Amino acid sequence: MTFSDAASRDYPPFSTDACIKCNVCNTVCPVARVSDLFPGPKYEGPQAQRFRGDGSQSPDASVDWCSGCGLCTRACPTGVLIAETNNRARASMVATEGSSLRNRLISDTDLLIRLGVPFAPLANFALRNRLARWVGEKVLGVHRRGPLHNFARRTFSSSWRRRARPAVEPGPERAVVYFHGCAVDGFEPDLGRDAVEILARNGLEAIVPRQECCGLPFISNGLYEHARRKARANLSVLADYARRGYRIVGTSTSCTHALKAEYREMFDLDDADARAVADATWDICELLVDLHDRGQLDTRFGPMPTDLPYHPPCQLKSHGIGTPAMELFGLVPGLRAVDSDHDCCGAAGTYGLKVERWQIAQDVGRGLFDKIRASGAELAACDSETCRWQIEASTGVPTRHPITILAASYRAYVDESARPAT
């Protein structure tokens, strides 16, 4: 997000005036790289934007093939907010032409969790059942091989509410707000428990207020009204914590990016609440590296002598915080983490689930999948949930959040000095 260069983050389409038509964005677009259906970010953004007036729709429906990875914005030498402009163009198209039932359903993760978790055994049977998936593809348009994770038996938030909690909420120097996101809540609650454990090990209690989906799936599908409702609900809870000095920590680089940037860029919510929350939000690995820099990180990691291909997701790259997970992996004895050096896994949230886009998503990620398979590693790591599920489904290699790996390493630590002499 190079806001300082071009017009402003208030209204990204204005930044398209800074385009010098050099085509660099088209060279980095992972979708245009594999599919001719998307002519590339320059044509959709700075070119088409000239034909878009206030309230009028996109002149070219092909903008909907954008996966929203954001690489174009980062590549632009003159600071045009290309991905943000294209996302708005899609939203205006959706606003005038409507959205499919499929897109509204797969974007509404809160609803999916409410429906799926209580009937997890049945729902998971359906997710693994070829006939059910075939029906899902024909009726809904969700690709039968689209990477979907099993529902948890119980949501993270409901387990959390049953926990014994201290009578007094600890202050912001000893606690952080944990924004677990939908993935932890409904699909990967163990990751949430690992995060809480790691925070506790470093002297930070987790506070888990009521929260809704960050709204990113709605944003990616152009459903801004739905996303705005989610954003307002979250901001109304989180802004108060932010003002009291609490850091808001997430294990999903997608959710945390929504809190940091998308709320403000995409739907004109750049108010004091949104700014307070953005400034208080941390990716969990970013926070741990910050602790390490201050000499406050518990570095008693146990050995994990293994190869670990690591894929930094597009959303993480848009944070502008480097690759903190790689720095943390460097603290684990024996761990041989290797940056995938691949642009995008293709999943892009809900993109890789859609029947008409599944193949594009596979083609985008192919180089990554090949690398991971060729590495022979038994485990891979990635910070974003849908990317993890995509990589795991496409390679067969279990793929975990860096926090899961770090938590295992903490548990593997043996205090040699405390061992009784023999």
Place this chain on the structure above:
Amino acid sequence: MPTHDAVVIGCGLAGLSAGIGLAEGGARVFVVGKGMAATHWTHGGLDVGDVAKLAERPGHPYALLADAVVPAVEAHLARLDAAGLPYRGSPGDALNAMPTAVGGLRPAAIVPDAQSAALDPWDDGERLLILGIGRFKDFWAEMAARNLRTHPWPHGPAEVRAAVVDLPWVDRRHNLTPMDLARMFDDPVWRARALERMRASLPAGRWRVGLPAVLGLDRHAEVLAATREMLGVPVFEIPSLPPSVPGARLWEALRGRLLAVGGGLQWGFPVVNVERAGERIVAVHTEAASRTLRSVAAEFVLATGGLASGGLRAHADGIVEERVFGLPVESPPQREWLADDPLVEQPLESAGIRVDANLRPTGLRNVTVVGSMLAGMRYLAERCGDGVAVASAHRAVQVISDRSAVAA
């Protein structure tokens, strides 16, 4: 964020070269780039200009760097060779005429292997075929050939002719960019069919073939070898409109080298804030989704480029601003910025930062300035930009390494 030995600001030819040189010497280097580098706007060759002549001009960067040019270019070409992107030529070589996509001629000496056949002497009777690709709108073979025929070309080909070949699948595409074609050539199956058609389109006789620069991206070396073998005549690439495929290959090769020697790279975020203590820079802050990323280092290399790359910005009030550290910029007075003719050398091109023999700017003791941001050069008119970039990067690496050796 952790302390780096050096932070390089800018990821173009100068910045990546400096980052690689420092990392090869064992330094912990972090390269931060605002966006993609100007490499994607260039022909991918390495223009050093007339080093001896320019070095005599007071105030020209070569006056400081002349003795660094040869070792810098040699090291640079050796790295590219190791990365599978061999170049031909060396700084002392005579300049020869290289056809351009619009049918002009530019002087060149050091070029990627794929362009090198254009520089070989033309035998008596040897002819040039400009081979375009049907539906590829960035390269018009007829226009190039027509212009080359009217252009004076001493010791050039006996005849210039154009042909256009239709390649498989191309008519089914909505779009055809140079990157698209390059990626299509990377695919061995499509490539075999395409090269078959290209061979069939060659006229009888002794021809040398100039093609748009689309012969592969990730598998360029393989594509080039297959093309040479299949066509059986000398073949050379002609860079077309941006994005430049040879420039993209160059950037990828340098980026890969930087990562391979342990350097870090983040692009997509400009430096928006600087921490300073007296005459030293303590840290730079790059823009981020919310809080800035703070990068602390002992040394900083400024490689943000000139006016085109955005390292310098000319304001309507006549001020030329250096956008990271706010260094004083040497520039002609505003009334002399631009020439009346837009197609000739523009005096504002020479704007830049004045440095001492160690490439230190006034008032900052742990910053070196490299590349086209240096004052006193006209990188387009003098064709010295690439030479200055690699030579200044080479010098900056020496200066920083010597300093840290003393400190150690």
